[in-house]
Amino acid sequence: MESILRSERAWTTDLRRLLATILFLPLFACAEATPEHCVEVILTGTQGGPPAVNGLAGAGTLIRYGTVENQCNDLQLQFDAGRGTTMRLSQLGLTPNDINAVFLTHMHSDHTEGLAGLMQLRWHYTGGPIALVCAADAEIDGRILSCRAYSEHLGDAFIHAGEIGQRVAENSNRHADGPSGLIEIHEVAETAAPVVVWRSGDVTVSAITTTHIPGSLAYRIDTPAGSVVIGGDAGNEKTAPPRATSTSGAVETLAMGADILVHSAIHPIFAPESGSRFPAVAYLRQSNAKDLGAMAKRAGVGQLILTHLIPSLNTASHGPFSVPGGELSATDFESAAHESGFEGEIHVGRDLLSVRLP
Numbered sequence: 366m367e368s369i370l371r372s373e374r375a376w377t378t379d380l381r382r383l384l385a386t387i388l389f390l391p392l393f394a395c396a397e398a399t400p401e402h403c404v405e406v407i408l409t410g411t412q413g414g415p416p417a418v419n420g421l422a423g424a425g426t427l428i429r430y431g432t433v434e435n436q437c438n439d440l441q442l443q444f445d446a447g448r449g450t451t452m453r454l455s456q457l458g459l460t461p462n463d464i465n466a467v468f469l470t471h472m473h474s475d476h477t478e479g480l481a482g483l484m485q486l487r488w489h490y491t492g493g494p495i496a497l498v499c500a501a502d503a504e505i506d507g508r509i510l511s512c513r514a515y516s517e518h519l520g521d522a523f524i525h526a527g528e529i530g531q532r533v534a535e536n537s538n539r540h541a542d543g544p545s546g547l548i549e550i551h552e553v554a555e556t557a558a559p560v561v562v563w564r565s566g567d568v569t570v571s572a573i574t575t576t577h578i579p580g581s582l583a584y585r586i587d588t589p590a591g592s593v594v595i596g597g598d599a600g601n602e603k604t605a606p607p608r609a610t611s612t613s614g615a616v617e618t619l620a621m622g623a624d625i626l627v628h629s630a631i632h633p634i635f636a637p638e639s640g641s642r643f644p645a646v647a648y649l650r651q652s653n654a655k656d657l658g659a660m661a662k663r664a665g666v667g668q669l670i671l672t673h674l675i676p677s678l679n680t681a682s683h684g685p686f687s688v689p690g691g692e693l694s695a696t697d698f699e700s701a702a703h704e705s706g707f708e709g710e711i712h713v714g715r716d717l718l719s720v721r722l723p
C-alpha cells in the first residue's frame with residue numbers, strides 16, 4: 366500500500382510539474398531557455414516468440430532520452446535483447462558500448478538471447494560495466510528461473526572454447542572473467558505495486574511484477590519529455606477463462622496516464638479454438654490485440670505500440686503453426702485493437718519503428 370501511495374505521489378508530482386510548466390512558461394519565455402528534452406521509442410526487434418520469420422529481430426525496445434539539440438541521444442536504455450539486437454543497434458549507429466543499462470522483462474530466450482552477443486562485443490571492445498535490471502530468482506514447480514545465473518554464465522561457451530583467455534592474453538584491458546564480468550545486476554524482488562528500480566538524473570524507471578512466467582516484470586520510464594511503459598509478454602492474472610480480459614491488471618496499473626504503451630500482442634485469430642493448433646497455455650499467457658486496445662483506453666494511454674506480434678505479419682505460418690485464414694497484415698492487428706473504441710494512435714510494430722515525444 367505504501368508503495369502504491371509512493372508511486373501515486375510521484376505521478377501527482379509529475380502532473381503538478383507539468384501544470385507549473387504550462388502556467389509559468391510565459392514568465393520565463395524571455396529568459397535563457399533550459400534545453401528542451403525528448404524521449405524516443407525504437408523497436409529493436411518485433412518477432413513474436415522463438416520463431417525466425419522474414420528476418421525480424423527478436424523482442425527489444427530501445428528508449429533514448431536527451432536534449433532535442435542532441436537528438437535524444439544522451440541516454441540509451443535497452444529493454445529486452447532478443448536475437449539480432451546488436452545488428453539493429455548498428456543500423457541506428459549505436460554499438461553495445463553506447464548502452465547505459467539493460468532491463469529484461471522475463472527469462473525466455475526470445476527476449477534474452479541477443480544479450481550474449483551484445484555483451485560479448487561490449488567486452489571485446491573493452492566497454493565499461495553495465496547495469497542489468499531483472500527479476501530476482503523465481504521458482505516454478507521446483508525449477509528456478511534465474512536472471513542472475515543467466516548473467517553469470519553469459520560467456521561460458523566462449524570461456525570454454527578458449528577464446529576469452531586467448532583474447533585477454535592479447536589485450537589485458539579486457540575483463541578476465543569475460544562478458545559476465547561487466548554486468549552489475551540489479552535484482553527486483555516480486556512486487557504487486559510499482560517500485561523504482563533505476564534512476565539517472567531526471568529519468569526514473571519503475572517496475573511491477575506481471576503474470577506470464579514467474580519472474581516477469583513490466584517497466585515504466587518517466588522523463589520530463591514523457592512516459593513510456595514496456596508491458597512485455599504480460600497476460601491476465603487469471604491464466605484461464607472464464608475471465609474478463611486477457612490483459613494484465615499490473616500493467617494497467619503501471620500504464621495509468623502514460624504517453625506510450627509498448628506491449629506484446631497476439632491476434633485473436635490465433636486462439637486455440639480457431640484451429641491454429643498453437644498451444645493453449647502459450648496463447649492464454651499473452652495479451653490479445655483487441656483486449657490491449659481496451660486496456661489502453663481504460664488506462665488513458667496516448668499511443669499504443671503493438672510488438673512481438675503473434676503471428677508475424679505476412680506469413681502463413683508462425684513457426685510450425687499455420688495461421689487460420691492465411692497471413693495477417695498490420696491492418697488486421699490495428700483493427701483488432703481499435704475494436705475496443707480506443708481512440709489513441711496505434712502503431713503496429715516493425716523493426717526500427719520509432720516514435721518520439723513530444
Ligand SMILES: [Zn+2]
Pocket residue numbers: 413414424473475476598673
Ligand atoms: Zn516472448
